[in-house]
Amino acid sequence: MSGDPLLRGTIDFVDVLVVLFKVGIAFGFLLVATMFMVWFERKLISDMQNRIGPNVAGPWGILQTLADGLKFFFKEDLRPREADSLVFRLAPYLSVVTAFVAFAIVPVGGVFKDGDPTSGTVSLFGKETYLQVADPPMGILLLLAASSIAVYGIMLAGWSSGSKYPLLGAVRASAQAISYEAALGMAVVAVVIAAGSLSTHDIVAAQSGGYRSWYWFATGLIPFVVFFIAATAELNRPPFDLVEAEQELVGGFHTEYSSIRFAMFFLAEFMNVITMSAIMVTLFFGGPAGPIFFGLDWLFPTLWFFGKVLVFLFVFVWFRATLPRLRYDQLMNLGWKVLIPVMLGWLLVYRAIVLWRDDKIDPIPTIIVGSIIAIVCTALLTAAFSAGDRAFERENTPSDREGS
Amino acid sequence: MSELVRSYLTVAIFAAAAVGLVGLLLGISRILRPQRPSVSKQMAYESGVDPEGGDWAQSQIRYYVFAVLFVIFDVEAVFIFPWAVRLEVYGLFGLIEMFIFIAILALGLGYAWRKGVLRWV
Numbered sequence: 284m285s286g287d288p289l290l291r292g293t294i295d296f297v298d299v300l301v302v303l304f305k306v307g308i309a310f311g312f313l314l315v316a317t318m319f320m321v322w323f324e325r326k327l328i329s330d331m332q333n334r335i336g337p338n339v340a341g342p343w344g345i346l347q348t349l350a351d352g353l354k355f356f357f358k359e360d361l362r363p364r365e366a367d368s369l370v371f372r373l374a375p376y377l378s379v380v381t382a383f384v385a386f387a388i389v390p391v392g393g394v395f396k397d398g399d400p401t402s403g404t405v406s407l408f409g410k411e412t413y414l415q416v417a418d419p420p421m422g423i424l425l426l427l428a429a430s431s432i433a434v435y436g437i438m439l440a441g442w443s444s445g446s447k448y449p450l451l452g453a454v455r456a457s458a459q460a461i462s463y464e465a466a467l468g469m470a471v472v473a474v475v476i477a478a479g480s481l482s483t484h485d486i487v488a489a490q491s492g493g494y495r496s497w498y499w500f501a502t503g504l505i506p507f508v509v510f511f512i513a514a515t516a517e518l519n520r521p522p523f524d525l526v527e528a529e530q531e532l533v534g535g536f537h538t539e540y541s542s543i544r545f546a547m548f549f550l551a552e553f554m555n556v557i558t559m560s561a562i563m564v565t566l567f568f569g570g571p572a573g574p575i576f577f578g579l580d581w582l583f584p585t586l587w588f589f590g591k592v593l594v595f596l597f598v599f600v601w602f603r604a605t606l607p608r609l610r611y612d613q614l615m616n617l618g619w620k621v622l623i624p625v626m627l628g629w630l631l632v633y634r635a636i637v638l639w640r641d642d643k644i645d646p647i648p649t650i651i652v653g654s655i656i657a658i659v660c661t662a663l664l665t666a667a668f669s670a671g672d673r674a675f676e677r678e679n680t681p682s683d684r685e686g687s
Numbered sequence: 688m689s690e691l692v693r694s695y696l697t698v699a700i701f702a703a704a705a706v707g708l709v710g711l712l713l714g715i716s717r718i719l720r721p722q723r724p725s726v727s728k729q730m731a732y733e734s735g736v737d738p739e740g741g742d743w744a745q746s747q748i749r750y751y752v753f754a755v756l757f758v759i760f761d762v763e764a765v766f767i768f769p770w771a772v773r774l775e776v777y778g779l780f781g782l783i784e785m786f787i788f789i790a791i792l793a794l795g796l797g798y799a800w801r802k803g804v805l806r807w808v
Binding site for chain 1: 690691693694695697698700701702704705706708709710712713715716717719720721722723724728729730731732733734738750753754756757760761764767768771772774775778779782783785786787789790792793794796797798800801802805806
């Protein structure tokens with residue numbers, strides 16, 4: 284089993300320093316990138332809407348986020364009397380910490396070669412290491428775990444506010460997040476099938492054979508599209524921002540939050556956008572892969588990585604400027620009736636293609652067995668549909684309704 | 688301490704740094720911000736009017752059904768991930784097994800679909 288060479292064998296003081304250094308860099312980067320993202324979104328969307336946008340604080344208004352953030356510190360923190368004090372204060376922690384944790388598994392640099400044990404390593408203070416905070420063998424599951432726990436942050440924030448809008452907003456947000464998480468997880472499975480590993484380092488290394496080996500292409504586009512849509516919904520970004528539908532729910536789950544506690548949710552939201560973009564680059568676009576010029580192999584991979592992330596950040600803002608918000612029933616229909624069935628089917632088809640490509644199976648018997656299974660499944664599904672229909676009719680007959 | 692524990696420990700350090708950051712920011716703000724509570728400030732927000740009734744709102748039972756469905760699909764992921772990692776071992780047998788597994792799941796989803804619980808009015 285591979286893993287970060289830094290953590291192999293005995294650990295000395297320098298190793299600990301390198302780990303702390305990486306943690307510090309990643310931490311600082313995420314904070315600065317979040318501030319940049321807020322400014323980037325405001326500036327870009329005002330360009331798209333023919334406005335000027337922030338232009339006072341600093342050159343091109345780039346310090347606007349900092350000014351806004353500082354202002355939050357001096358605002359009175361209001362809390363409804365009905366609020367559950369402990370949970371109310373706990374919820375921002377849950378949101379921010381999960382936003383941070385998922386970024387730990389993203390490799391941000393290094394030259395990757397498939398099958399090469401030294402691939403993706405760089406030298407920091409004379410120690411060989413990966414340019415990612417951690418490379419646990421089940422890395423990508425950490426993303427799913429973090430996004431699952433993030434739902435708790437939202438749900439507890441809404442529940443503990445002791446107010447109606449936040450409660451409704453939180454229930455709505457949780458239902459949305461868990462619906463799309465199922466599709467998100469299955470899109471990740473397609474990548475895992477292709478890479479044969481859950482470690483993000485191995486996933487990136489498996490995509491190092493040029494742009495045709497990048498998984499958006501190699502897994503047949505469908506997993507990437509499903510992942511992208513599901514990620515947009517997970518992030519509560521437009522067109523899936525029903526959580527913050529101002530006309531219906533005021534601010535959604537954080538209506539009762541003010542001052543710096545509100546800023547925490549805001550921070551977590553934008554940090555999640557950056558983390559999710561980075562994860563998409565890692566899973567589907569080869570991470571730091573790209574041509575290296577002038578032998579600068581410590582610089583270009585990282586540049587490529589950030590360039591790709593920036594493209595996704597741009598697309599998220601572009602979505603916001605372009606697409607109208609979905610209705611709630613449309614949102615649920617898309618998740619359960621389109622994304623999940625499509626992804627389930629594609630997993631099997633893709634697995635069969637991989638088997639066939641590796642000459643593990645004979646096409647003719649497979650087609651025969653496949654068709655028999657398909658007929659049986661269709662028959663079972665039809666039976667289920669008609670049973671469901673009958674049950675639905677029974678429950679909705681007029682005589683029944685009069686009784687209730 | 689094995690390498691596995693070490694790599695998760697690194698993640699834990701990262702998470703601890705995040706907890707520290709939130710605590711620090713909240714602490715700084717606690718020192719700087721004014722604290723002048725009043726009855727109307729502590730009222731729940733309801734679009735500017737005094738809150739009507741208690742702080743509990745009823746929500747649709749449909750959300751509950753989606754939560755149950757999600758649990759099914761999340762547990763399914765627990766079975767699919769190991770299958771996806773150990774593909775070479777299982778080969779064609781694994782493919783057929785997974786086909787049957789997913790077919791049973793699809794059956795459940797199809798039933799929920801036709802039963803109308805995925806319908807949002």
